[in-house]
Amino acid sequence: MRTSVICGLASVVNLFFVSGMNGQIKTIESFALRNVNGQIWSTECNKEVLGFIVVFTCNHCPFASLYPARLNALNEKYTPLKVPLIAINPMDSLLYEDEIFSLMQTKAQLENFNFPYLQDEKQLVSKQFGAEHTPQAFIIWLENGKYVIKYKGAIDDNGEDPAKATPFLANAVNDLLANRQLDEAATPSFGCRIFYRK
Amino acid sequence: MKKYISTVLFSLINYCVFAQYQQLVIPDTLSGTQFNLVLKDTFKQLKSGNQTITGGINNHSFWGPTLIMKKGDLVQINVINKLNDSTTLHWHGMHLPAVMDGGPHQVIPMGGTWKPYWKVTNQASTLWYHPHLHMMTMEHLSKGLGGLIIIRDSIESLLELPRTYGIDDIPLVLTSRRYSTTNQFIVQNVAYGDYMLTNGTPNAETDLPKQFVRLRILNAEIERGYNLGFSDNRTFYIIANDGGLLNAPVAVTRLKLMVGERVEILVNLTNDAVGTALDLKSYNSGQPFGYPGGEPNTTGAFGSLLNNTDFNVLHINVVKSTANPITSLPQKLENNVYFKSADAKVNRSVAITNGNPGGKPFDFDNVSFQLNTINKTVMLDDIEKWTVTNNNIFGHTFHIHDVEFKIVARNGVESAVGDFESGWKDVMYVPRNESVTFVTKFSDYADELHPFMYHCHFSNHEDGGMMGQFVVKGNRADVNRKSYISAKPTLFPNPVKDKLNIQFGNSDVKVYYITILDLAGRTKLMLPQPNLQHGLDVSQLQPGVYTVQITDELTKYIHLVKFIKQ
Numbered sequence: 001m002r003t004s005v006i007c008g009l010a011s012v013v014n015l016f017f018v019s020g021m022n023g024q025i026k027t028i029e030s031f032a033l034r035n036v037n038g039q040i041w042s043t044e045c046n047k048e049v050l051g052f053i054v055v056f057t058c059n060h061c062p063f064a065s066l067y068p069a070r071l072n073a074l075n076e077k078y079t080p081l082k083v084p085l086i087a088i089n090p091m092d093s094l095l096y097e098d099e100i101f102s103l104m105q106t107k108a109q110l111e112n113f114n115f116p117y118l119q120d121e122k123q124l125v126s127k128q129f130g131a132e133h134t135p136q137a138f139i140i141w142l143e144n145g146k147y148v149i150k151y152k153g154a155i156d157d158n159g160e161d162p163a164k165a166t167p168f169l170a171n172a173v174n175d176l177l178a179n180r181q182l183d184e185a186a187t188p189s190f191g192c193r194i195f196y197r198k
Numbered sequence: 199m200k201k202y203i204s205t206v207l208f209s210l211i212n213y214c215v216f217a218q219y220q221q222l223v224i225p226d227t228l229s230g231t232q233f234n235l236v237l238k239d240t241f242k243q244l245k246s247g248n249q250t251i252t253g254g255i256n257n258h259s260f261w262g263p264t265l266i267m268k269k270g271d272l273v274q275i276n277v278i279n280k281l282n283d284s285t286t287l288h289w290h291g292m293h294l295p296a297v298m299d300g301g302p303h304q305v306i307p308m309g310g311t312w313k314p315y316w317k318v319t320n321q322a323s324t325l326w327y328h329p330h331l332h333m334m335t336m337e338h339l340s341k342g343l344g345g346l347i348i349i350r351d352s353i354e355s356l357l358e359l360p361r362t363y364g365i366d367d368i369p370l371v372l373t374s375r376r377y378s379t380t381n382q383f384i385v386q387n388v389a390y391g392d393y394m395l396t397n398g399t400p401n402a403e404t405d406l407p408k409q410f411v412r413l414r415i416l417n418a419e420i421e422r423g424y425n426l427g428f429s430d431n432r433t434f435y436i437i438a439n440d441g442g443l444l445n446a447p448v449a450v451t452r453l454k455l456m457v458g459e460r461v462e463i464l465v466n467l468t469n470d471a472v473g474t475a476l477d478l479k480s481y482n483s484g485q486p487f488g489y490p491g492g493e494p495n496t497t498g499a500f501g502s503l504l505n506n507t508d509f510n511v512l513h514i515n516v517v518k519s520t521a522n523p524i525t526s527l528p529q530k531l532e533n534n535v536y537f538k539s540a541d542a543k544v545n546r547s548v549a550i551t552n553g554n555p556g557g558k559p560f561d562f563d564n565v566s567f568q569l570n571t572i573n574k575t576v577m578l579d580d581i582e583k584w585t586v587t588n589n590n591i592f593g594h595t596f597h598i599h600d601v602e603f604k605i606v607a608r609n610g611v612e613s614a615v616g617d618f619e620s621g622w623k624d625v626m627y628v629p630r631n632e633s634v635t636f637v638t639k640f641s642d643y644a645d646e647l648h649p650f651m652y653h654c655h656f657s658n659h660e661d662g663g664m665m666g667q668f669v670v671k672g673n674r675a676d677v678n679r680k681s682y683i684s685a686k687p688t689l690f691p692n693p694v695k696d697k698l699n700i701q702f703g704n705s706d707v708k709v710y711y712i713t714i715l716d717l718a719g720r721t722k723l724m725l726p727q728p729n730l731q732h733g734l735d736v737s738q739l740q741p742g743v744y745t746v747q748i749t750d751e752l753t754k755y756i757h758l759v760k761f762i763k764q
């Protein structure tokens with residue numbers, strides 16, 4: 001069974017097929033989550049892409065809060081190049097009241113997010129990615145109808161001072177766009193731990 | 199040309215001086231009887247490159263404000279947990295009811311507020327507060343969550359002692375950290391940091407006036423001991439141990455300060471020229487085996503760049519004296535009357551066990567800590583003598599909650615107790631192949647349900663199970679009280695705006711605990727032994743439906759009542 005979605009009328013149903021768990025390649029099937037604009041955002045309805053930049057972030061983590069401007073810039077730069085950015089909030093809003101949907105909407109509005117900010121209420125999408133903390137970035141690349149994880153790690157290496165930072169995430173997108181071997185397919189990252197509901 | 203060279207040299211020297219030291223952070227103070235502590239995740243620039251994620255309290259990014267309390271005051275604290283994790287906050291050294299103590303049972307969930315209160319009965323002293331969540335203490339403490347408490351009283355206030363905070367009365371919180379490649383604190387499989395942090399400041403320096411200055415020093419490490427002394431080997435004077443002033447100053451040139459211990463010292467800078475400098479150092483090279491931080495390795499779980507070496511704790515620049523300097527050493531301090539060995543009615547022994555590589559982790563009496571096991575029961579007002587024996591492989595520090603104690607013997611010998619540790623203590627060093635005996639009295643606070651802790655203060659050992667718990671059993675009239683909450687309490691007004699009153703069907707009942715949860719089940723308020731005379735302040739709650747859990751003092755039965763917040 002696959003997720004069947006009629007764009008615009010989609011519901012949040014996600015069924016995953018993860019292959020190559022033991023190898024280097026991990027693929028993720030299409031998913032659909034609720035966006036802060038109230039609509040369902042799904043990979044199925046955004047197929048005219050080469051891949052996605054997926055950033056796990058949240059409302060309450062102070063280190064994640066350093067990045068919105070940089071995420072806006074990344075989205076602005078890479079959307080025309082067919083690698084748009086989406087942000088996913090993996091936090092359990094039963095544990096953290098700060099993470100409830102209405103406060104995600106407030107956050108997106110206050111910080112002028114130019115990208116979808118999706119709530120992973122059941123934490124299933126985040127679990128499939130293996131997201132560990134916020135902020136944490138992934139690049140997934142569309143290959144033969146599946147999304148292959150090409151990069152996992154930090155956005156860059158200086159939260160407070162973008163001018164001093166090495167842009168790991170942007171470098172990885174550039175490498176992929178140029179068909180180059182990725183310099184670093186994974187970089188160490190850190191932030192607020194994601195507690196998965198059992 | 200020559201001028202050019204000297205200019206380059208000069209700027210190089212300047213650069214080195216600038217890069218070598220950073221200004222010592224002095225934590226802000228909070229005083230009065232109401233204290234708000236907001237615990238949160240934050241970050242701090244500790245190394246060049248990426249910021250380090252730390253734990254902060256209020257506006258501090260590593261180590262929290264110093265709380266100044268007066269003996270005799272009724273203090274009330276709002277501990278607000280805005281961290282990404284549950285935690286607890288323990289008032290180390292404070293004599294208070296077990297349910298206010300902030301041990302592993304008083305878990306504050308994310309978004310929750312815990313409101314303990316107590317009457318300050320400790321004498322003037324330097325205490326501290328820190329997280330105490332079982333198996334998470336090391337991680338939370340490593341983030342920099344904690345702070346000092348200074349208690350003032352009428353005896354200390356009358357003495358000619360330096361007490362201008364941050365000027366001639368300096369708090370010094372000593373610890374060290376190891377960093378990952380991304381500049382994050384490493385909190386797994388690490389007993390020692392590689393880089394010194396004094397009040398969270400790397401390579402700290404400070405100006406001190408040319409007069410007698412007081413340093414209040416806390417060892418807030420994971421395991422490392424400090425063998426403190428000054429770079430010119432000058433004599434300095436110990437005026438207080440963990441629990442307050444000694445009867446008279448004790449002159450030393452070196453002082454071992456182990457994890458959890460505090461000491462107050464006076465340093466005589468009256469003979470130092472303005473513009474000169476000296477260093478407070480830890481002389482940790484050449485210590486006997488079993489001294490924490492004496493191991494020779496520089497890497498690995500028990501290695502460190504600071505192990506078995508002498509290193510700087512604080513660089514001191516002598517500046518001109520203040521308007522009313524202390525220029526002499528008081529000869530007499532307190533009139534403590536200490537317990538003696540013969541005062542004890544009950545004798546107990548605690549053995550340090552396990553901890554061999556590959557075996558069970560360190561514990562006491564071969565029993566690892568269990569949250570639901572009470573290891574010892576103490577009778578209220580009993581004077582007890584505890585002997586902690588370490589026939590084991592390594593040194594430890596032993597800490598007990600609720601009380602200050604008097605060390606009466608080392609290896610059974612009274613005269614083996616050092617002058618430097620002759621005052622009131624709540625932490626003691628138990629070196630390898632030694633036993634240490636203390637006497638204390640368990641007064642005022644009986645609670646047969648809620649335990650106090652005793653544990654090794656190495657947070658990795660504590661987390662690993664080197665901890666036990668005791669309850670103090672009362673013989674008060676209260677225990678025979680027959681009156682209990684016999685019917686569902688009523689709440690009014692309901693809906694409520696700010697003050698919620700609770701009415702019971704019968705009088706003379708006591709409430710042990712109130713917890714308020716929102717509709718989703720999130721704990722919002724935790725109120726140990728709340729005073730309900732003037733109702734409950736619920737003004738901080740968001741509008742919505744809430745459940746109040748009311749635990750009866752006598753039966754510990756929990757009543758559930760709902761209310762609506764407008």
Ligand SMILES: [Cu+2]
Binds near residue numbers: 594595654656
């Ligand atoms: Cu220990």
